[in-house]
Amino acid sequence: MISKIVSAINLGEHKLTPWEFVSVLIFVSVIFAIYAAEASLIIGVIKSKRRGQVIPKRFRSAGAIVIHLLAILGVTCLLYGFFIEPYWVEVKKVEISTSKLHQTTVRIVQISDTHCTIRPLNEKKMVEIINGLKPDIIVFTGDSANNSKGLKRFKETMGKLEAQLGKFAVRGNIDDGLWPGVDIFGGTGFVELDSNAVEIDKNGEKIWITGVSCEKEGKAGDVLKKVPADCFSVFLYHFPDLVEGLNGLNVDLYLAGHTHGGQIALPFYGAIITLSKFGKKYESGEYKVGNTILYVNRGLGLAAGFNPKMRFFARPEITVFEIHPP
Numbered sequence: 001m002i003s004k005i006v007s008a009i010n011l012g013e014h015k016l017t018p019w020e021f022v023s024v025l026i027f028v029s030v031i032f033a034i035y036a037a038e039a040s041l042i043i044g045v046i047k048s049k050r051r052g053q054v055i056p057k058r059f060r061s062a063g064a065i066v067i068h069l070l071a072i073l074g075v076t077c078l079l080y081g082f083f084i085e086p087y088w089v090e091v092k093k094v095e096i097s098t099s100k101l102h103q104t105t106v107r108i109v110q111i112s113d114t115h116c117t118i119r120p121l122n123e124k125k126m127v128e129i130i131n132g133l134k135p136d137i138i139v140f141t142g143d144s145a146n147n148s149k150g151l152k153r154f155k156e157t158m159g160k161l162e163a164q165l166g167k168f169a170v171r172g173n174i175d176d177g178l179w180p181g182v183d184i185f186g187g188t189g190f191v192e193l194d195s196n197a198v199e200i201d202k203n204g205e206k207i208w209i210t211g212v213s214c215e216k217e218g219k220a221g222d223v224l225k226k227v228p229a230d231c232f233s234v235f236l237y238h239f240p241d242l243v244e245g246l247n248g249l250n251v252d253l254y255l256a257g258h259t260h261g262g263q264i265a266l267p268f269y270g271a272i273i274t275l276s277k278f279g280k281k282y283e284s285g286e287y288k289v290g291n292t293i294l295y296v297n298r299g300l301g302l303a304a305g306f307n308p309k310m311r312f313f314a315r316p317e318i319t320v321f322e323i324h325p326p
Contacts, residue, residue, distance in 0.1 A: 090298075102205060105322060111139075111140050113143040114144060136165045155186070210235050232252050253292070
């Protein structure tokens with residue numbers, strides 16, 4: 001059973017780290033133990049009823065009550081994870097002060113991991129929220145759709161997004177795996193950054209946006225060398241995995257996705273799995289790594305394959321960056 005779960009998780013993604021494997025094993029084992037104990041207690045009651053006996057005392061013991069409560073809590077969490085949290089979008093605002101801007105503020109909105117399917121999820125809500133924010137720039141950090149009908153929904157949705165200075169995107173591993181050679185951004189107004197850089201001007205001040213697809217990570221250094229040292233630099237890459245290899249390169253803001261914040265996370269512990277080579281080190285949110293701010297967006301959709309179609313303590317996210325002078 002464990003091997004099937006792990007195979008499903010790894011489908012189309014990075015592999016589990018050893019600690020993630022252990023975490024999944026412990027998590028599944030605890031869940032199995034709770035419901036096996038609850039089933040044993042219920043079977044005991046049924047057998048007693050059939051024999052005309054009273055309910056066994058062990059069914060009402062302190063330990064049994066704890067098992068009952070844990071079983072009820074588990075079902076409640078399951079229902080919440082399937083029917084509430086996947087639709088509960090969080091708009092996260094991040095302020096970044098930089099001496100590379102003097103009088104201009106730039107608003108960048110990041111979305112990631114939409115994983116569109118035939119069934120609508122957060123697409124309509126995403127358009128309403130983002131267009132209401134009136135961004136200068138919108139960026140997408142990969143994993144568009146899980147199937148062909150989802151890709152149609154993805155393109156229609158992305159085409160409705162509005163940005164004053166431009167919309168830019170990179171491919172994720174799902175895009176490279178499912179849609180090689182397909183123009184997934186055609187007709188959306190998004191410019192695909194595939195090992196290239198774009199200079200953007202606002203009120204005479206410039207920022208640069210660079211990006212590489214998952215299959216061309218080795219070209220990141222060559223692309224980033226084109227960015228002037230005195231300009232604010234935004235780098236797009238689906239995984240957070242390159243962040244510790246940027247020494248000497250001008251990357252002020254590194255935007256990634258992929259981890260979904262674990263998609264299923266635990267209170268006080270966080271993501272059970274991230275499928276990043278760093279494991280939980282950069283599971284979601286903001287990190288300062290050298291001179292670079294890394295932000296890992298939790299995404300808006302649900303992972304492809306046989307992964308659980310639920311979220312728990314990892315709400316779908318739209319991130320708004322206000323980049324301004326000191």
